[in-house]
Amino acid sequence: MPARLLTRRRSLPLALLVLAAALAPLVLSDFTIGLLALWLPFVMLAISLDLLWGENRIVSFGHGAFFAGGGYIAGLLLRGPQADATGVNYALLSSGNGNGSTFDSVLHTLSGIQVAGVPPLAFALPVAICGLVGLLVGMAVFRIGSVEVYAPLVTLGVGVIAATVFLKLAVIGGSNGLSGIPPYTRQLAGGSQVSIYVFNAVWLAVVYVAYAAFRRSRAGRRWRAAGDDPIRLEALGVDVRRLRALGFAASAALAGLAGALYVGASGFMSADTAGVVFSVQALIWLAVGGPGALFAPLVGVLAIELADHQLSERLQNTWQLLLGVLLIVVVLGAPRGLTGLAGSGAAAVQRLFGRAQPPGAAS
Amino acid sequence: MLVQIAAQGLSVGAVLALSALGLTIVYGVMGVVNLAHGEFVMLGAYAMTLLSPLIGPWAAIALAPLIVGAIGLVVDRALIRWLYHDPVKSMLGTFGLAIVIRQLVLIVEGPQLRYVGLPLTGAVSLGFGQTFPLWRVVLIAAAVVVGIGMAIWLARSATGLKVRTTTVDADVAQSLGMNVGRVNALAFAIGTGLAGLAGALVAPLDSVYPNMGLSYLVGAFLVVILAGLGSIRNALGWAAGVGLLTAAVAVPADDVLAQVVVWSVALAIVALRRQPLVASRV
């Protein structure tokens, strides 16, 4: 496998992608740029899932919980304590001063730590906390026999608990959700949609480069080996359980980071994001993209969200139906998703022109 | 109060048992984790609700599992058989199926909640001046009868033997001359039929609407996580356990708390276990 990230094969499409991404703010309306800014953290979430699924055959039905959790933490730090009690609804009915005041002052201090208006804790804390919880879950899940079967079920449970708990916590707005979250770039660049887009795009690019590098590194190969042939790896002296737990923790941390970036663009986080429906939506992005391919998260998210944006208004319920059919078709016919299809498509075209493809030279 | 908790717990457990049974049979025989299970429960509820004004509630309850099982048979031949023995593939494929079934019902029937009345009103006396709804007793009885019936059928009948053999080793079954494809289809039909029965029995007490399946799926999974996939006896036992724990927290306190407690306890049990209760595939 080539040691370089930028292969000849890749560099041209990559360059075009970067060019398109850079030109987008000049061509598209503010509203559309705002949509893109929302989708980029979705891509990051899909990458976190790909780390588990594409590389190690672990499917998580609970990553929405980490995404939402990260989003809540970042949202609180970005927004700071709610200065005015008007929005705190029925807590007003109690005559006490509210026991949230210690929490408020801690939050006030923490969110005050800023660099050019961006609180760095809004990234550090979600990553740390989600990673820690992910580690705990990972250690629990991978004690059980069949990882492939039990991981989805247990992560489903985690999602259910998380959604229920988030709904009850008044500090994050409870069932109202956390609203009024300002963007990270409010001081840097006035918080314009374009600045949010650029901010998220840069983060995504960094994560992508890191992910690609990881896949090519020795650690990455070991991670893949744990999925392909855990028994042999264990025989070679690697503690596969611990490795998987760590991998799950890393994935959870990345999902938390994605959530943190998301709230900066959406201004809002609600408890249902932690639930099954959103977690499965994330899996659909990845399934359509093709788990295991480097650009699958990007392709999957863009394909589905674009289609959703265009079609869901007109088709409403039928659109959801199509999504279900699409999932079935992808699972049956295109397990490597759109990227797989593109790859086979390109290979087919090349065969037409008489050039054989050497084995193992995958991009 | 203890009697109420026990009765309520068994009632909740009965519904869980009926759902979990179907899920566990399907996995045991063909290695498919059926995430559309809740949707088959929903189909059973709709079948009962729509048929009841036409042929009466009891006939509707009897017919619903057959209808849902027939649908299951078709679904198996069309989709499920490409997903055998592949957990990840089957989870995703059946989730797509769940979306499709749900949306079809939504489009055809609309999002409104449906109404069907109780076939049996009235209550039984539990002593101490406490009463318990008669229909819930029917639920418990149904779960027990079906559970025992399934166990006997599997143990004694010829087809049951084929199913058990296929569960243990499909290749061996095939080499012994059994038509494994037919066994799989039958198992899926039974699994979905059981789900349909659960839905039909629950419809008079519950609200019937397209999205109702999700909570039944989640409940069934809870039992299955604890019981391990593939053992009927475990499924029944753990279903009762979950039901009782839920009632024990919910009756004196709060249903929200009950949900959190039950899930946390379940995950803790799973985490602390050295190995799964039942040897599962792979």
Place this chain on the structure above:
Amino acid sequence: MTSLQPTRREVLKRAGAAAVGTTAVGSLLAACGSTGASTTTSATNAAATTGASDTIKVGVLFSLSGDLSIAETSMKNATMLAIDEINARGGIGGRKIEPVVEDYASDFSVVVQKARKLVNDDRVAATIGCYASASRKAVLPVYEQGNAVLLYPTFYEGLECSTNVIYTSLVANQHLTDTTNWMVKNAGKKIYMVGSDYVGPQTYNAIVKKLAEQQGATVIANRFFPLTQTEFGSALSDIKAAKPDLIWNTIVGAGIPAFLKQYQAAGFTPEKTPIFSGICTEQELAAVGGAAAKGHWFPASYFETTRTPDNKTFVQRYQERYGSAQPTNMPMQASYTSAYLLAAAIEKAGEATPAAILNAFPGVSAHAPGEGTVTVKPNHHTTHTVSLGRANDRALYDVVVRFAPRDPDPFPPSIVPASKIPSCPRREAS
């Protein structure tokens, strides 16, 4: 495993594919975002573009798919009915209303995006929309930062009064004060409360508790259930043991039919243990069926059974257009009335810019079918007349008591400690 050098042909093919791909993506995006030039999000709508055109754009923001669509589709229908009627009589000052309908699919993240689209992209003069409090809370920052107008046509718990929202339906003090007093006096002093576990029911229950206790009643329990819960056996067992005089119920949505059916199965009767609901309109009752619904109570500013000529016309027109099996209820009537209130405000203001409309609203009135005149107060809430209805075997409510009209107060002193009452209207902290 070395990779062969790609030929020029191969590179061109891949580049071509990438270019086609990027162009396709780009044009798809451009197509969906093509509503005029880019603008900054925080621009005020002061010199709005609505001045010169000959239609007035009004946003209509409801869930037309998903769980909440059961309630909200009819609200959107009622709004459209009113808009069509207004346009049929010539529009507002000669300009027709152009509705911009958005579906937020019961998803509170989507509602924020749709609100942004309406406010920043479509530059609507005002929006009529939202049902659940969570959706209103989610979009509040959008309307406040954009200095836009939202007409909120759903009864709600109060404890809020935004400068940018006109609350066109009941607020808790109107909905609950006289009802609670009547309830305690006529049904009994021992109250068992149930509700769905989110802010609306929680606040409603807290308010009723305070009001009831002021009347000498006791609240023996206050139970909440997850929104998707349809298994109420545990709670009903507890209620059986507690033997209350009445049940105060704020369960919403899918839980309602299940609760009422299981209540019946458990042997309760409305004569001995009546249920007074805070959130159970004719729409919810339709799913329960007359047999299980009969005998239970609900206070509202509108009932379908009201036999005034204007209500008969309203019901008739709605059912002609949307189906005769469709009940009409309070949020629908409020949505309908909101369009008329908006029209009156625009006429009073003389222009269709959000800032002018907001200034014009206090004092504006409109006729609400089956209720009477509804006026917007300086605190951005509306006056209403509340009646108490009892369900009959057709799953509709018959009016039993009609209370005197009550002014809206989102921060009633009997409930909120004086130190926490803000002045109204006010902006949320942004």
